[in-house]
Amino acid sequence: MIRIAVLGLDEVGREYARASKRDPTSRLVGVYDPDRARAERLGEELGVPASDHCQELLETANPEVCIVSPLETNEALVGDLLSRGIHVLFTLPMSPHAEEMEELLARNTTTRGMLAADFHLRFTPAMEKAREWVSGGEIGSPLFVNMNLWRDLPEEFGGNPALLFFELGLHGVDVIRQFVGDIERVQCFGVRDTRGCFTSAQINMMCSNGAVGHLTISYEMVTHHPIARCEIAGSRARVVIENVYEETTLYVHERPEKLVLTNSIFGGIPQLSETCYRRLNEFLTSVQKGDLARDATVVDACAATRVMKAAYHSAERGSVEEVEPGC
Incomplete structure (x- = not known):
């Protein structure tokens, strides 16, 4: 099973955490948010480790996939994850500076980690x-x-x-x-x-x-x-x-x-949150196949x-x- 950590528990991040818990091909190994109370609430709901220290969670949970929510203000974190060979699905909002996104896109072609955008609609x-x-x-x-x-x-x-x-x-x-x-x-x-x-x-x-x-x-x-x-x-x-x-x-x-x-x-x-589950499943299929070209959402995110x-x-x-x- 693919080990997933969710980093950032805004509205969309929480839905992706719940989707990760449901997905039969993955295992949710931890959730992170700088708001400790928020992290602990969701961790208790889903029965997974929760932390307000991102690097600490990464070291203990050892995820293969991270969902970063949102990408805005987290570009450095995403770059670090990709350099470790961790696959990343990021949510919106993004930085208004497309150049930062393009730097991540360029890095995506030279690392073992796969980068993809949410776009669950x-x-x-x-x-x-x-x-x-x-x-x-x-x-x-x-x-x-x-x-x-x-x-x-x-x-x-x-x-x-x-x-x-x-x-x-x-x-x-x-x-x-x-x-x-x-x-x-x-x-x-x-x-x-x-x-x-x-x-x-x-x-x-x-x-x-x-x-x-x-x-x-x-x-x-x-x-x-x-x-x-x-x-x-x-x-x-x-x-x-x-x-x-x-x-x-x-x-x-x-x-x-x-x-x-x-x-x-x-x-x-049944409800809008199901689109996050379907998006996650599509991303995990690309990860399992090792096919970076299969998911072109980062290029679409730049555009x-x-x-x-x-x-x-x-x-x-x-x-x-x-x-x-x-x-």
Whole structure:
């Protein structure tokens, strides 16, 4: 069984710890958080060692895989883990500086450790079916994509003015890029709170393939209503994904009927946290196969970071911004 340690117990980190405990191919050997009480609570819940000293846990638990949550402020730790040959799955938010991500990407090709990004919203039957329809030509030539993604204010929000972009925004851009590829230019308008932190934003996008896109992100909604919707339209049809995993619909222009894939009550996704379990399972499969090329999410993370960096600058400056090339 693959030995896993979870380093950082924010909301997503805790879900990955629970997913690691459930996964039949892995063994959760420890959890770490600088907040000792938080670490001990989850350690007691899952019946695993807990520590507020990261290096101490690494030495005693000897993990093969570490889940680092979040990557932001932990780039040095990730680099150290990779140099030890430990595989790393990191969560968002990321640093707004894509260059730091690219340094980790370069290191990833020269070490025995595999590096991958979270992006758990990808790992649903609804997304898989949508990708199948789009890549198979069912929608024809892509014309536009609209993505809405929102939630309530995260517990780790603090006073980071750009967190909305480099956490929620990165997830939204990753979904958009699954269908239209690279993004060249962006224009963003945002809403700030009393501290000057962005809490809602709307972003227009020009894609390299000629399609246009739009992303709405917000920390001012609630989670007991739907949190996401994605619509991909082409010359022959539209595809709509409702609430991450609940339903995917194909609307063919020349047909009055629609084709719907609904989340099954038998073997379907029971709740959003299940996407973390599916993402973890996919990563562990890549680790077991020793196939670094199988998981290209780090390259995608670099690209999404550059898009959100341009969007943040656009919101600050009131300008249309070019997305820097890279990765």
